[in-house]
Amino acid sequence: MEKQKKEHILSLLVNNKPDVLARVAGTLGGRGYNIETLCVDATMDPGVSKIILSVIQDQATITKIEKQLIRLIDVHSVSDLSKMETVMREMMLVRMKLTDKNKADIALIIDTFRGRVVTMNGDHCVIEITSTKEDIDRAIESLKPLGIDDMARTGIVALERMK
Amino acid sequence: MKLKGSQIFIKALEQEGIDTIFGYPGGVLLDIYDELHRSNLKHILVRHEQGAVHAADGYARASGKVGVTLVTSGPGATNTVTGIANAHLDSIPIVVFTGQVPTPLIGTDAFQEADIIGITRPCTKHNFQVRRVEELAKIIQEAFYIARSGRPGPVLVDLPKDVMASMTDYEPLPPRAKELNSVPKPASKKAFYVLDLINEAKRPLLLTGGGVILGKASEELREMARRTKIPVTSTLMGLGAFPAKDPLWMGMPGMHGTYYANMALSHCDLLIAIGCRFDDRVTGKLDTFASKAKIVHVDVDASSINKNVMVDVPIVQDCKTALQSFNKLLMEQDFSVTDEQRKAWFDQIAEWRTNVPLTYCNSDEIIKPQFVIETLYKLTKGQAIIATEVGQNQMWTAQFYPFDEPNTFLSSGGLGTMGYGFPAAIGAQLAFPDKLVVDIAGDGSIQMNIQELATAVQYKIPVKIAILNNGFLGMVRQWQELFYEKRYSHTDMSFAPDFVKLAEAYGLLGLRAEKPGEVEAILRKGLEHPGPVVMDFKVAREECVYPMVRPGGPIHEMALGREMAN
Numbered sequence: 001m002e003k004q005k006k007e008h009i010l011s012l013l014v015n016n017k018p019d020v021l022a023r024v025a026g027t028l029g030g031r032g033y034n035i036e037t038l039c040v041d042a043t044m045d046p047g048v049s050k051i052i053l054s055v056i057q058d059q060a061t062i063t064k065i066e067k068q069l070i071r072l073i074d075v076h077s078v079s080d081l082s083k084m085e086t087v088m089r090e091m092m093l094v095r096m097k098l099t100d101k102n103k104a105d106i107a108l109i110i111d112t113f114r115g116r117v118v119t120m121n122g123d124h125c126v127i128e129i130t131s132t133k134e135d136i137d138r139a140i141e142s143l144k145p146l147g148i149d150d151m152a153r154t155g156i157v158a159l160e161r162m163k
Numbered sequence: 164m165k166l167k168g169s170q171i172f173i174k175a176l177e178q179e180g181i182d183t184i185f186g187y188p189g190g191v192l193l194d195i196y197d198e199l200h201r202s203n204l205k206h207i208l209v210r211h212e213q214g215a216v217h218a219a220d221g222y223a224r225a226s227g228k229v230g231v232t233l234v235t236s237g238p239g240a241t242n243t244v245t246g247i248a249n250a251h252l253d254s255i256p257i258v259v260f261t262g263q264v265p266t267p268l269i270g271t272d273a274f275q276e277a278d279i280i281g282i283t284r285p286c287t288k289h290n291f292q293v294r295r296v297e298e299l300a301k302i303i304q305e306a307f308y309i310a311r312s313g314r315p316g317p318v319l320v321d322l323p324k325d326v327m328a329s330m331t332d333y334e335p336l337p338p339r340a341k342e343l344n345s346v347p348k349p350a351s352k353k354a355f356y357v358l359d360l361i362n363e364a365k366r367p368l369l370l371t372g373g374g375v376i377l378g379k380a381s382e383e384l385r386e387m388a389r390r391t392k393i394p395v396t397s398t399l400m401g402l403g404a405f406p407a408k409d410p411l412w413m414g415m416p417g418m419h420g421t422y423y424a425n426m427a428l429s430h431c432d433l434l435i436a437i438g439c440r441f442d443d444r445v446t447g448k449l450d451t452f453a454s455k456a457k458i459v460h461v462d463v464d465a466s467s468i469n470k471n472v473m474v475d476v477p478i479v480q481d482c483k484t485a486l487q488s489f490n491k492l493l494m495e496q497d498f499s500v501t502d503e504q505r506k507a508w509f510d511q512i513a514e515w516r517t518n519v520p521l522t523y524c525n526s527d528e529i530i531k532p533q534f535v536i537e538t539l540y541k542l543t544k545g546q547a548i549i550a551t552e553v554g555q556n557q558m559w560t561a562q563f564y565p566f567d568e569p570n571t572f573l574s575s576g577g578l579g580t581m582g583y584g585f586p587a588a589i590g591a592q593l594a595f596p597d598k599l600v601v602d603i604a605g606d607g608s609i610q611m612n613i614q615e616l617a618t619a620v621q622y623k624i625p626v627k628i629a630i631l632n633n634g635f636l637g638m639v640r641q642w643q644e645l646f647y648e649k650r651y652s653h654t655d656m657s658f659a660p661d662f663v664k665l666a667e668a669y670g671l672l673g674l675r676a677e678k679p680g681e682v683e684a685i686l687r688k689g690l691e692h693p694g695p696v697v698m699d700f701k702v703a704r705e706e707c708v709y710p711m712v713r714p715g716g717p718i719h720e721m722a723l724g725r726e727m728a729n
Contacts, residue, residue: 019292023284030285060469067466073289073309 189235374438
């Protein structure tokens with residue numbers, strides 16, 4: 001079995017109840033596994049939520065995590081999306097301080113990563129970029145020298161291409 | 164029919180067939196206790212909530228039914244945590260009901276409020292807080308179902324005071340759909356494969372665990388082992404599932420296991436593990452564990468498989484179903500094996516057994532703890548239910564009291580909870596009022612739940628306590644002797660109460676033996692006494708448990724006595 005650690009995206013269907021996220025997080029945290037990213041929202045069935053989380057572990061550990069998660073009464077299913085053909089996206093909001101000098105560079109980066117300006121007032125603007133995790137990382141690297149005021153990332157959302 | 168939450172609570176318990184509750188009242192439980200007063204449920208008032216959970220646990224282990232505890236909010240609830248964690252590690256089906264402050268007060272740091280849902284999340288199989296009286300009956304049914312199905316475990320149900328006091332329409336729920344598939348499935352491909360492995364194996368071994376007892380599969384295990392003539396070793400949790408008087412019995416393996424069981428594990432070429440989870444106390448160093456064997460692992464919980472030991476044939480199934488379908492296959496295939504085919508393996512085991520039997524050095528001067536247990540076995544003819552505390556008393560019992568039937572050995576295996584045995588014995592005695600129930604204790608652990616003596620006296624629960632009193636926290640002292648050059652840091656417990664006087668103060672019979680010659684007479688007197696008894700045996704202070712595998716060491720390297728250990 002693969003000993004090498006890599007990112008795995010787990011997609012869970014769970015009961016949409018107050019305690020469930022804590023159970024899922026505790027199952028990982030209690031065994032010393034860090035959750036790298038986390039996304040939760042209700043599905044088409046309001047009683048059921050989808051949790052998409054990513055962890056960086058070797059395959060044997062991922063298998064153990066999957067088995068521990070599926071034991072939880074409130075968890076209906078666990079699948080490792082990294083093993084399937086999957087579309088993955090992440091969204092980022094970045095607030096930039098605008099100066100006469102950086103405006104042109106920012107516009108170029110927005111264009112390159114197909115982002116858009118969500119709001120602009122006076123000397124600040126908020127940019128939205130939705131892309132792959134790698135592109136988001138690159139966009140941040142490019143924006144950093146231009147003065148990032150603050151930012152928020154959603155973490156990865158992912159969906160299988162087909163059933 | 165309009166009923167109050169507290170009335171629905173009683174009805175839902177009755178519907179689950181519950182007749183005994185171990186509990187302790189408190190402010191938020193007043194509505195329930197008022198109903199209990201009117202009901203036919205037997206309520207045992209313990210003296211500490213931890214005792215209530217261990218008693219429910221002992222009741223469950225002895226009877227195979229779900230044990231029930233009822234405690235109040237805040238400290239009442241937090242006092243149950245050790246008992247719950249104990250049941251969780253040993254997969255014991257219990258339901259713990261905790262009172263809670265009224266729903267509008269939850270989260271306000273109200274008097275006697277504790278977030279018991281958050282606290283017990285990692286040590287329960289599942290927990291619920293009932294927020295509306297309309298969901299009460301359904302949640303209670305669900306709680307019992309979860310506790311006893313699949314891999315059993317503790318479930319906690321938190322009951323806010325206002326929910327218990329509100330009214331709703333109540334209709335008895337239809338019984339929940341049947342939980343376990345009791346019809347054996349047709350032999351799977353894997354069963355055929357296991358059969359091939361057995362045919363090829365020259366040195367096969369069965370390793371069974373608590374799952375066989377929890378899954379009520381002892382009969383099936385006996386049939387399989389005898390038909391295939393495979394020797395059986397069992398973890399602490401599985402003792403009794405296979406009769407110790409059977410010639411195929413090898414004793415317990417692991418840290419304080421028999422020499423021959425550990426040697427067999429290290430030399431077998433096929434290991435069939437059933438309902439066990441490869442605890443570190445059993446496997447020792449993982450790299451050398453059963454390293455010559457193909458390993459088959461049957462367990463109802465997929466997360467137990469390939470967790471510690473990587474196996475060749477994983478079978479996720481409850482032990483009973485798996486063994487039934489395998490036995491059926493043996494019959495259909497007309498499987499048989501001759502003694503001749505097993506001769507080399509049996510001879511090897513016999514040689515190990517003769518060379519290094521399980522033994523100890525008895526004395527005429529001073530009582531050896533092992534001698535007390537052997538005498539207890541002789542007098543009870545192995546017919547008693549035995550609970551233990553944790554430490555040396557527990558290991559000596561596992562070694563020197565052979566168990567022939569399941570559900571007769573109650574011991575805290577996973578969590579290793581001192582103070583477990585006595586309340587567990589109380590629970591077992593309530594499940595079987597006519598059986599002899601004995602708690603084998605140490606002088607340290609008996610003091611951890613000693614307050615339950617009052618419970619035993621109040622309800623005339625005739626549990627017999629045998630204290631192996633060496634004035635030390637014996638097992639920790641043993642490690643200090645072996646690994647810390649006899650620096651006995653804070654393990655000397657010789658400052659202790661006079662247990663005979665203590666028993667008398669609680670209104671029990673107290674007895675003491677100080678010389679080996681008195682042991683049998685004191686045991687006989689204690690066992691024949693109709694009520695609860697405390698028997699204080701002043702035993703050799705620095706006796707060690709042997710064999711002993713060094714922590715983290717390979718299990719075939721055992722210290723067999725003091726000289727080898729040092």
